[in-house]
Each structure stands twice: as structure tokens, then as C-alpha cells.
Amino acid sequence: MVKKQFTHVDGVGRLRMVDVSTKRPTRRTAEASCVVRTTADPTALTPNEQGVEPIHAARLAGVMAAKQTADLIPLCHPLSLDDVDVVITPSARGLEVTSSVVTVHHTGVEMEALTACTVAALSLVNALIKDDPFARVDDLALLRKTGGRSGDWGRLVPPPLA
Amino acid sequence: MVKKQFTHVDGVGRLRMVDVSTKRPTRRTAEASCVVRTTADPTALTPNEQGVEPIHAARLAGVMAAKQTADLIPLCHPLSLDDVDVVITPSARGLEVTSSVVTVHHTGVEMEALTACTVAALSLVNALIKDDPFARVDDLALLRKTGGRSGDWGRLVPPPLA
Amino acid sequence: MVKKQFTHVDGVGRLRMVDVSTKRPTRRTAEASCVVRTTADPTALTPNEQGVEPIHAARLAGVMAAKQTADLIPLCHPLSLDDVDVVITPSARGLEVTSSVVTVHHTGVEMEALTACTVAALSLVNALIKDDPFARVDDLALLRKTGGRSGDWGRLVPPPLA
Amino acid sequence: MVKKQFTHVDGVGRLRMVDVSTKRPTRRTAEASCVVRTTADPTALTPNEQGVEPIHAARLAGVMAAKQTADLIPLCHPLSLDDVDVVITPSARGLEVTSSVVTVHHTGVEMEALTACTVAALSLVNALIKDDPFARVDDLALLRKTGGRSGDWGRLVPPPLA
Amino acid sequence: MVKKQFTHVDGVGRLRMVDVSTKRPTRRTAEASCVVRTTADPTALTPNEQGVEPIHAARLAGVMAAKQTADLIPLCHPLSLDDVDVVITPSARGLEVTSSVVTVHHTGVEMEALTACTVAALSLVNALIKDDPFARVDDLALLRKTGGRSGDWGRLVPPPLA
Amino acid sequence: MVKKQFTHVDGVGRLRMVDVSTKRPTRRTAEASCVVRTTADPTALTPNEQGVEPIHAARLAGVMAAKQTADLIPLCHPLSLDDVDVVITPSARGLEVTSSVVTVHHTGVEMEALTACTVAALSLVNALIKDDPFARVDDLALLRKTGGRSGDWGRLVPPPLA
Numbered sequence: 008m009v010k011k012q013f014t015h016v017d018g019v020g021r022l023r024m025v026d027v028s029t030k031r032p033t034r035r036t037a038e039a040s041c042v043v044r045t046t047a048d049p050t051a052l053t054p055n056e057q058g059v060e061p062i063h064a065a066r067l068a069g070v071m072a073a074k075q076t077a078d079l080i081p082l083c084h085p086l087s088l089d090d091v092d093v094v095i096t097p098s099a100r101g102l103e104v105t106s107s108v109v110t111v112h113h114t115g116v117e118m119e120a121l122t123a124c125t126v127a128a129l130s131l132v133n134a135l136i137k138d139d140p141f142a143r144v145d146d147l148a149l150l151r152k153t154g155g156r157s158g159d160w161g162r163l164v165p166p167p168l169a
Numbered sequence: 170m171v172k173k174q175f176t177h178v179d180g181v182g183r184l185r186m187v188d189v190s191t192k193r194p195t196r197r198t199a200e201a202s203c204v205v206r207t208t209a210d211p212t213a214l215t216p217n218e219q220g221v222e223p224i225h226a227a228r229l230a231g232v233m234a235a236k237q238t239a240d241l242i243p244l245c246h247p248l249s250l251d252d253v254d255v256v257i258t259p260s261a262r263g264l265e266v267t268s269s270v271v272t273v274h275h276t277g278v279e280m281e282a283l284t285a286c287t288v289a290a291l292s293l294v295n296a297l298i299k300d301d302p303f304a305r306v307d308d309l310a311l312l313r314k315t316g317g318r319s320g321d322w323g324r325l326v327p328p329p330l331a
Numbered sequence: 332m333v334k335k336q337f338t339h340v341d342g343v344g345r346l347r348m349v350d351v352s353t354k355r356p357t358r359r360t361a362e363a364s365c366v367v368r369t370t371a372d373p374t375a376l377t378p379n380e381q382g383v384e385p386i387h388a389a390r391l392a393g394v395m396a397a398k399q400t401a402d403l404i405p406l407c408h409p410l411s412l413d414d415v416d417v418v419i420t421p422s423a424r425g426l427e428v429t430s431s432v433v434t435v436h437h438t439g440v441e442m443e444a445l446t447a448c449t450v451a452a453l454s455l456v457n458a459l460i461k462d463d464p465f466a467r468v469d470d471l472a473l474l475r476k477t478g479g480r481s482g483d484w485g486r487l488v489p490p491p492l493a
Numbered sequence: 494m495v496k497k498q499f500t501h502v503d504g505v506g507r508l509r510m511v512d513v514s515t516k517r518p519t520r521r522t523a524e525a526s527c528v529v530r531t532t533a534d535p536t537a538l539t540p541n542e543q544g545v546e547p548i549h550a551a552r553l554a555g556v557m558a559a560k561q562t563a564d565l566i567p568l569c570h571p572l573s574l575d576d577v578d579v580v581i582t583p584s585a586r587g588l589e590v591t592s593s594v595v596t597v598h599h600t601g602v603e604m605e606a607l608t609a610c611t612v613a614a615l616s617l618v619n620a621l622i623k624d625d626p627f628a629r630v631d632d633l634a635l636l637r638k639t640g641g642r643s644g645d646w647g648r649l650v651p652p653p654l655a
Numbered sequence: 656m657v658k659k660q661f662t663h664v665d666g667v668g669r670l671r672m673v674d675v676s677t678k679r680p681t682r683r684t685a686e687a688s689c690v691v692r693t694t695a696d697p698t699a700l701t702p703n704e705q706g707v708e709p710i711h712a713a714r715l716a717g718v719m720a721a722k723q724t725a726d727l728i729p730l731c732h733p734l735s736l737d738d739v740d741v742v743i744t745p746s747a748r749g750l751e752v753t754s755s756v757v758t759v760h761h762t763g764v765e766m767e768a769l770t771a772c773t774v775a776a777l778s779l780v781n782a783l784i785k786d787d788p789f790a791r792v793d794d795l796a797l798l799r800k801t802g803g804r805s806g807d808w809g810r811l812v813p814p815p816l817a
Numbered sequence: 818m819v820k821k822q823f824t825h826v827d828g829v830g831r832l833r834m835v836d837v838s839t840k841r842p843t844r845r846t847a848e849a850s851c852v853v854r855t856t857a858d859p860t861a862l863t864p865n866e867q868g869v870e871p872i873h874a875a876r877l878a879g880v881m882a883a884k885q886t887a888d889l890i891p892l893c894h895p896l897s898l899d900d901v902d903v904v905i906t907p908s909a910r911g912l913e914v915t916s917s918v919v920t921v922h923h924t925g926v927e928m929e930a931l932t933a934c935t936v937a938a939l940s941l942v943n944a945l946i947k948d949d950p951f952a953r954v955d956d957l958a959l960l961r962k963t964g965g966r967s968g969d970w971g972r973l974v975p976p977p978l979a
Contacts, residue, residue: 013223013296021418022222022387024394028358028413028433034676041306060184063670063873064243067729070672071881072241074725074733077398079234079288080295081226081391085398086411087734089676089761109676111761112411113435117302118295125287125306126241133242133280140279140311140322144203144287148305149298160302183904184873186880190844190899190919196514225387225508229567232510233395236563236571239884243877247884248897249572251514251599271514273599274897275921337547337620346546346711348718352682352737352757365630384508385499388567396565401722403558403612404619405550405715409722410735437737437759441626442619449611449630450565457566457604458499464603464635464646468527468611472629473622484626520838549711549832553891556834557719560887560895573896573922575838595838597923670870689954708832709823712891720889727882727936728943729874765950766943773935773954774889781890781928782823784959788927788970791958792851792935797950808950 015082024082030113035154037108039120041147043131044101045139061134062095065104069093069127073108076122086112088119093127104128105150115155121147186244192275197316199270201282203309205293206263207301223296224257227266231255231289235270238284248274250281255289266290267312277317283309339406348406354437359478361432361444365471367455368425369463385458386419389428393417393451397432400446410436412443417451428452429474439479445471501568510568516599521640523594523606527633529617530587531625547620548581551590555579555613559594562608572598574605579613590614591636601641607633672730678761683802685756687768689795691779692749693787709782710743713752717741717775721756724770734760736767741775752776753798763803769795834892840923845964847918847930851957853941854911855949871944872905875914879903879937883918886932896922898929903937914938915960925965931957 017023070091077085090109095102106123108116128144135142151161179185232253239247252271257264268285270278290306297304313323341347394415401409414433419426430447432440452468459466475485503509556577563571576595581588592609594602614630621628637647665671718739725733738757743750754771756764776792783790799809827833880901887895900919905912916933918926938954945952961971 015296016223022226022390023416024414026414026433028435059869060873063870064184064877066670067874067877068241068243071726071729075237075241078395079230079237080292081230081395082292082295084412087760088732090672090674092671109674111676113413117298118291121291121294125291128309129280129283129287130242130244132283133244136279136311137319140314141324143308143310145307145309146305147290147307147309149302152302157299162303184876185902186900188900188919190921221383222387225384226391228508229388229391233564233567240881243881246898249598250570252510252512254509271512273514275899339620340547346550346714347740348738350738350757352759385502388508392565392567399561399565402719403554403561404616405554405719406616406619408736436735441622442615445615445618449615452633453604453607453611454566454568456607457568458501460603460635461643464638465648467632467634469631469633470629471614471631471633473626476626481623486627545707546711549708550715552832553712553715557888557891574894575923576834576836578833595836597838670874712832716889716891723885723889727878727885728940729878730940730943765946766939769939769942773939776957777928777931777935778890778892780931781892784927785967788959788962789972791956793955793957794953795938795955795957796953797946800950805947810951 022082024084027084027113030156032111032113033154034109034111035115035152037115037117037120037152038105038150039124039148040103040105040150041124041128042098042100042103042145043128043135044143044145045135046141047139061131065095065127065130066093068130069104069106069123072126073106073119073123076119079122080118083118084114086110086114088116091119091123093123095127095131102131104131115152117149117152121149184244186246189246189276192318194273194275195316196271196273197277197314199278199282199314200267200312201286201310202265202267202312203286203290204260204262204265204307205290205297206305206307207297208303209301223293227257227289227292228255230292231266231268231285234288235268235281235285238281241284242280245280246276248272248276250278253281253285255285257289257293264293266293277314279311279314283311346406348408351408351438354480356435356437357478358433358435359439359476361439361441361476362429362474363444363448363472364427364429364474365448365452366422366424366427366469367452367459368467368469369459370465371463385455389419389451389454390417392454393428393430393447396450397430397443397447400443403446404442407442408438410434410438412440415443415447417447419451419455426455428455439476441473441476445473508568510570513570513600516642518597518599519640520595520597521601521638523601523603523638524591524636525606525610525634526589526591526636527610527614528584528586528589528631529614529621530629530631531621532627533625547617551581551613551616552579554616555590555592555609558612559592559605559609562605565608566604569604570600572596572600574602577605577609579609581613581617588617590617601638603635603638607635670730672732675732675761678804680759680761681802682757682759683763683800685763685765685768685800686753686798687772687796688751688753688798689772689776690746690748690751690793691776691783692791692793693783694789695787709779713743713775713778714741716778717752717754717771720774721754721767721771724767727770728766731766732762734758734762736764739767739771741771743775743779750779752779763800765797765800769797832892834894837894837924840966842921842923843964844919844921845925845962847925847927847962848915848960849930849934849958850913850915850960851934851938852908852910852913852955853938853945854953854955855945856951857949871941875905875937875940876903878940879914879916879933882936883916883929883933886929889932890928893928894924896920896924898926901929901933903933905937905941912941914941925962927959927962931959
């Protein structure tokens with residue numbers, strides 16, 4: 008017997024979108040986060056006058072990417088989004104990226120939040136990579152979600168990984 | 170005086186694409202990698218019969234995303250790509266994702282490799298997240314690049330982070 | 332007097348999208364099909380180990396294309412899709428491609444089903460054309476639809492063509 | 494041993510884009526054709542005053558779709574196109590659609606020609622389907638190609654299918 | 656204190672999409688207009704037999720662009736559109752372009768109407784610019800809107816500009 | 818006889834892309850400009866702390882739109898761009914938008930410059946329209962171009978319109 012590893016796979020191993028047409032539209036939110044790290048002193052990333060526009064560009068790239076999630080992730084449903092936001096703040100680790108997405112729909116927006124977060128981070132990496140090819144993204148994961156049949160969920164701390 | 174943090178920022182703090190029209194087209198390659206981790210036993214991710222199509226979907230999503238890099242990352246140049254590949258292999262950490270991109274052009278393909286890698290990883294996360302909302306992506310970074318004025322470069326091991 | 336040949340054309344010959352804002356959203360489905368034929372022995376197309384990934388790629392290309400229907404067909408409405416599926420099976424004629432699309436909306440998804448079917452077929456042709464430039468697609472048409480004001484409809488057999 | 498069915502599949506069954514970075518750019522052309530058929534009297538499709546704009550819309554949809562081929566077909570290379578044209582003419586069978594695409598590049602444009610042809614045909618089907626749900630597309634195939642290592646090729650008549 | 660110049664900017668100067676998830680979907684319409692002017696005798700623009708297809712192309716380009724508004728304007732919400740139309744008519748000033756967009760949604764379609772209008776105008780400029788590089792677009796603005804909390808609004812005459 | 822009004826129209830009135838495959842790639846540049854006007858005191862548009870991010874967003878929207886020109890304007894060739902820039906400066910008339918685009922290719926980038934300029938302006942209108950529905954765009958036109966067979970050209974002052 009085949010052990011189930013992935014969702015979106017039916018009984019005979021075929022990958023499938025989930026039919027959401029019988030689910031009720033409700034308000035759903037999702038937040039995701041990641042961190043952009045550099046080998047340089049991370050405090051050097053605190054945006055000064057010159058850092059303002061790269062930060063803005065990364066935020067906008069993330070917002071615009073959320074709207075293209077269904078074009079990027081094969082099994083995501085195309086849907087209307089009611090709000091997308093990306094926040095970028097310096098920390099001791101580097102630049103922390105957080106995204107939040109809201110919809111009123113019959114499917115969740117976890118992947119939209121993750122996509123916004125990721126593309127914002129890639130846009131920051133694009134601004135760092137010439138000087139620091141070691142620039143990297145870590146801890147890209149869902150932070151919180153509300154709404155939908157599976158209910159609310161939040162990540163408090165990174166769980167121990169296997 | 171304004172300290173330079175980011176490339177793409179000119180002397181007065183304005184974000185700018187780099188004008189590559191005077192550079193000579195040469196063959197350039199870039200590779201990137203990341204890992205998709207789960208709180209489940211990572212050996213459970215070794216693709217069995219049911220895991221084949223999600224892995225294929227993630228590979229294709231990565232390949233297709235590389236072609237959309239310039240639509241996602243604001244300051245990337247649109248360019249022809251001559252080869253894109255994504256490899257996904259199970260490891261003790263989870264699913265290792267590696268991408269490689271080739272072009273003959275007057276600009277590099279580092280961001281294309283990173284974008285392919287990232288979207289392949291997000292497509293895997295999409296297949297895992299319903300059962301494991303803690304699923305996450307780590308170590309997303311450039312692995313190697315060849316060609317161009319700045320020459321060849323390779324990451325051997327993760328450098329110590331500040 | 333001008334004889335009406337095409338829908339989407341108003342009384343003075345102007346092409347127009349149909350205003351669907353006063354129609355009620357209902358669950359609608361559509362299925363389409365086509366066949367990819369080759370000059371080679373069609374049984375050679377029965378997917379063996381090597382044929383698995385091209386078939387998967389074609390299925391995914393079809394699913395992703397359905398989501399882009401409104402970008403491709405000028406007068407199609409952009410809309411949310413609740414489910415898209417593409418099935419590819421070998422037959423005596425070649426590779427049979429069938430697509431199905433579901434929405435809850437005030438317009439039908441016939442064109443989405445046809446687009447999914449077509450792009451899946453083109454993706455298969457892409458995998459065959461180097462060895463068989465005669466590879467071709469036939470019988471691309473709607474198979475069935477349900478919902479909407481015009482009601483349910485199904486094609487049982489190909490009707491005689493004029 | 495695994496028998497090779499599809500191009501783009503490497504020795505271990507992995508689907509791959511073809512690396513074209515070492516090929517020389519040359520002028521390449523491709524033409525494709527298909528026919529849109531209806532259960533109505535095909536002479537009714539001869540464009541009169543009302544049919545002009547749907548025909549124009551279909552031609553443009555085809556031209557624009559050629560430019561999106563690499564976004565639709567997973568393993569196609571993104572490339573510059575130097576010319577795209579679509580011609581639609583009534584015949585005894587229905588509406589004949591022919592496309593032609595030209596590039597100076599190191600990869601061919603067969604798929605671009607097929608995509609242009611297909612989307613033009615789908616746009617015509619979109620204009621017919623409300624009155625004739627049996628409207629269908631047949632004989633979608635490459636017509637001719639020039640340039641590239643594999644040389645010139647032309648389809649004179651439909652070959653007998655297996 | 657920071658004086659508010661732009662909407663979409665929050666109290667600390669951060670650009671934000673407006674969260675529309677708590678607004679009620681209602682039928683909303685918007686119309687926009689602009690004029691394409693040429694240094695040539697504007698009566699020369701009255702479409703004769705040769706001018707028909709460029710006008711059709713511009714209309715379709717406008718309709719298709721409306722569907723891509725959220726991909727172009729960073730803070731626009733992606734949404735379903737129920738009707739899009741573009742009308743192009745010659746006048747003493749040049750070619751008048753008018754667009755109208757309809758949705759049933761919890762956000763307005765002003766930007767969709769403006770985008771349709773603009774891209775239709777650019778498509779006309781594309782057809783004129785080789786012979787008249789002075790070809791230009793003026794008076795691109797909202798014409799009318801209905802629905803939504805802010806109610807109906809119409810521009811009767813161009814207001815005096817500061 | 819049909820008098821020629823538009824380029825891109827062949828002898829029998831058919832709209833056509835121009836085949837550029839036999840033209841030599843050369844460095845080409847184009848600049849375009851327009852002005853965003855408001856009924857408010859235009860000096861109020863001088864970006865203060867709150868105005869910084871809307872200006873950045875408009876610049877980036879313009880840069881990203883230039884890369885999508887061939888997707889928006891039906892007869893434009895898809896091509897690589899080597900540089901895109903958008904500058905926004907307050908004036909007595911409102912916000913002046915200027916764009917510049919560079920390529921090494923066998924076709925010009927006039928439409929890319931116009932598209933960048935337009936979408937940047939629309940993004941500014943998006944930020945103004947809630948408070949000033951009369952906000953409008955004027956004087957959208959080519960400013961200068963260099964390279965290509967037709968040579969260099971510059972607009973010094975707005976010519977008298979017919």
C-alpha cells in the first residue's frame with residue numbers, strides 16, 4: 008500500500024487541485040515570515056537614507072508577488088485578495104520579513120503569504136548579492152493563519168526539526 | 170555622508186537597474202540551493218509512488234518561475250534563458266532543492282537560479298503544509314556562478330553568520 | 332441587414348464582452364477533450380518509466396493554463412476557479428487529453444476547460460515534435476457543461492460536420 | 494531498459510529543458526495550421542461586416558499568445574520574437590488558421606507557431622460556442638519550419654495516422 | 656507633523672493596500688477617457704478601410720489590459736471583472752478613447768477603467784508613432800463612477816487646474 | 818485606393834508586426850514623459866516624508882511595466898531590456914514623470930519608454946484619486962530616441978496640435 012506523504016495526491020497517486028466549490032466563503036488571513044541574512048555586520052542593514060528605496064522595492068515586490076501566487080504554484084487556486092502587506096525590519100539576525108494576506112474566499116491564503124514573503128526576501132537578496140554572494144534566506148515558514156474549516160493556528164517558536 | 174548598503178542605489182539614494190548595454194554577452198551560469206524541512210520524520214519524504222508527481226510539479230514550477238524572474242524582482246533584467254533545471258533529492262534534513270540556470274547574455278542569472286529554487290521549494294511546502302504547518306525553507310542561497318566580469322564564485326560551506 | 336455569425340458582436344458589429352454583473356453566481360462545470368496523435372505506433376505512447384514526467388508536465392501545464400485563460404482569450408472574464416484537472420490516457424488513437432474545470436461564478440468555464448486541454452496537448456506535442464514533426468492535435472472540443480442559465484449539455488458522439 | 498518515447502527526457506527519466514547555450518543564433522521560422530469547424534453551414538462563417546472584429550480579435554489573440562509560449566509550455570525557452578503573424582480564412586471545412594513566427598535565436602519557434610495558431614482558434618471557438626457547443630478544432634500541427642541544425646521541413650499533406 | 660498627500664499611506668508613512676475584506680460586494684462601474692492627438696490633420700484619423708484593424712487592436716488591447724490592472728498597479732486588488740468595454744471615436748481633437756468597467760465586488764474599478772483607456776491609447780500611439788513621433792495622449796482621467804461607499808461621481812467638464 | 822493612416826497595416830488592410838529579423842542589433846534608447854496633475858495646489862505634491870513611498874512605488878511600477886510592454890501592446894516585439902529608469906519630480910504643473918529605456922536589439926524601445934511612463938503615472942493617480950477624482954495625466958509622449966535606422970530624434974517643445 009502506498010503511504011500518503013503529500014496532500015493534493017489522490018488514491019492512485021495523481022496530483023490534484025482540491026475542489027473548493029462546495030466550501031463556504033469566509034474571512035481568512037495568513038501571515039508568513041523569513042529572515043534575510045548577510046555575512047556582513049547585520050547592523051549595517053539598518054536602513055539609512057540609502058536603504059529606504061531597496062526596502063520599499065522589496066515590500067512592493069512582495070505585495071505584487073502575492074497577487075501572482077496562482078501563476079507560480081501549480082495547484083493554488085486563483086482568487087481575489089482583499090489585503091496584502093509586507094513589513095521589513097532589521098534585527099540582530101539580519102532583515103526580518105513578515106507578510107500578511109487577507110481574503111474572503113473558500114480557500115486559504117497560506118501560499119499567498121509565503122509567496123509575498125519569499126519574493127520580498129529575494130528582492131533584498133538581489134540588492135545584497137553583488138557585495139555578499141553568501142547572502143541567504145532562512146526560516147521561511149507560516150507564522151499564523153485564521154479562518155477556514157481547519158481553524159486558527161499559530162507558530163510560537165520554531166519547533167525542533169527532525 | 171550616506172554609507173552604501175545596497176547595490177542598485179545611486180549616489181543620491183535612487184534605486185536603479187544596472188545599465189548592461191555596454192557589457193559583452195558571455196555564457197553565464199548560476200546555481201542555487203535550499204532545503205525544505207518538516208517536523209515529520211524526514212525519511213518520510215523519500216518519494217515513493219505517491220510522491221512522484223508532487224516532486225515533478227515542484228521541479229516544473231521552479232523551471233517555469235525562473236522564466237518569470239524579471240516579472241517578480243523589480244530590478245532584474247528580462248532576458249533569454251538557455252537552460253533551466255531543478256533537482257530535488259531527499260536528505261537527512263528534508264528535501265534538498267538545487268537549481269541551475271544558463272544564459273548567453275550581458276547580465277548574470279543568479280536571481281533566476283534563486284527564483285527557480287524558491288518556487289520549487291514553495292511548491293513542495295504547498296504539498297506539505299496541510300499536514301505540517303511548521304514546514305519550512307532554510308538555507309536559500311547562491312551555490313555557484315560562472316562567467317561575467319566578476320568571475321567565477323562558489324560557496325563551499327555555509328559561512329559563519331554574524 | 333447584417334446576419335449574426337458570432338456571439339460577442341453587438342448590433343453595430345462591435346465586439347463586446349458579455350456583462351455578467353446581473354447574473355447570479357452558481358456552481359458551473361465544464362469538460363473538454365482532444366487527442367494528440369503521432370505517425371508512430373500509438374502504443375509506443377503508453378507511458379513507461381520515461382514517459383511519466385512528460386505526462387505530469389503536460390497535466391500541470393494544462394492546469395496552470397486554465398488559470399490564464401482570461402489573459403489569452405480577449406473576451407473571457409477573469410474569475411476564480413475552484414477546481415481544475417487534466418487527465419491524459421493512451422488510446423488506440425494516441426494520447427487522449429480530458430480537462431475539467433469548476434467554478435462558483437456568474438459566468439461559465441467552457442473556455443477554461445478548452446484552454447487547459449489545449450495547452451496540455453501542446454506540451455505533449457512539444458515532447459514529441461522533435462522525432463515526429465507530424466504530431467498533431469485533433470477533436471479539440473467541449474465535452475460537457477453543467478450549470479448556468481443555458482443549462483446542462485453533453486456531447487455524446489462527434490456530430491457530422493458540414 | 495527504458496525505451497525513449499519523448500524528447501526532453503534524460504537517461505534516468507528526468508524531464509529537462511535542452512541547453513541551447515552552445516548553439517549558434519540563426520534565422521529560424523515556423524508555420525503551423527489548424528481548422529475551426531462548426532456544425533452550421535461553414536459558408537456562414539465567411540466574414541461579413543459583423544464577422545470582421547471577431548476575426549481581428551482571434552488574429553491578435555494568436556499574435557499575443559505566441560509571445561507567452563514560454564509561460565505556457567514548461568520546457569520552452571523564453572526568447573525574442575522578430576515577427577508573428579496569424580491568417581484566418583474561410584474554407585469548405587470552416588475557418589482555416591495559419592500562423593508564422595520568425596526569430597534569430599539558437600532555438601526554434603515551432604511551439605510559438607503552434608501556440609499562436611491554437612489560441613487564435615480558441616478565440617474563434619469562444620465566439621461560436623454559445624450557438625454551437627459542437628464547434629471544434631482539428632488538424633493542429635506544424636506546417637513548415639526553416640533554419641536550425643535539423644534543417645528545413647514541410648508537411649505537404651496529412652500523413653496517414655497509425 | 657506629516658501632512659497627508661497620498662491615500663494608501665498609513666500614519667507612519669508606510670504604503671498599504673486598503674483592507675476591503677469587511678466591505679460589502681456591490682455593483683460598481685467606472686468610466687475613463689483620454690484623447691490620442693497627432694500633428695497630422697486629425698480628420699486623417701477617421702478610420703477608413705485600412706484603419707479598421709488598428710482600431711480593433713487598440714480596443715482589444717485595452718480590454719485585455721483592464722484584466723491585468725492588479726499586475727501593473729502595485730496597490731490594486733486582484734478581482735473578477737464582469738464587463739470591460741473600450742470605444743474609440745474620431746473627433747476634432749484626434750481619437751477619443753473611452754473605457755467602461757463593471758464589477759460586483761467590495762472594491763471599485765476606477766484603476767481598471769484608467770488602465771484599459773491608457774493601454775488602448777498606447778496601442779494607437781504605437782500605430783502612429785513611426786510617422787508622427789509627436790503623437791501624444793492627453794486628458795487621461797476618470798469620467799464617471801457608480802457604486803461603493805463613496806457614492807456616484809461624474810466629471811462634467813475639465814476643472815481648472817492649479 | 819486606401820489611404821495609409823497607420824503603420825503596421827499592409828497593402829490589403831491587415832495589421833502586422835514588422836519583421837525585424839533582418840535588421841542589425843544596435844544600441845537604442847528612448848525617453849518618454851508625461852505629467853500627473855491634480856486640482857489641489859500642486860506644491861502639495863512635493864514629496865515630504867509621507868510621499869516618499871508612493872513615489873518609489875510609482876517608479877518601480879513603471880520599471881516593471883516596461884518589462885511587460887510586449888504583453889500589453891499587441892504588435893510590440895518581446896525583447897531583452899538593458900536598462901529602465903523612471904524619474905518623478907514635482908513641478909508647477911504637478912508631478913513630472915520621465916522614463917528612459919535602453920536595449921541592444923534590432924527594434925526600438927519607444928513603446929517600452931511610453932509604457933513605463935504611463936504606468937508610473939497611473940500608480941500616482943491611484944494614490945491621488947480617492948481625494949481628487951479629477952487627477953489626470955497629460956502630455957504623454959516620446960521625448961527623445963537614439964539608434965536604429967530612422968536615427969536620432971528629440972522633441973524640444975510641444976508642437977502646435979491641429
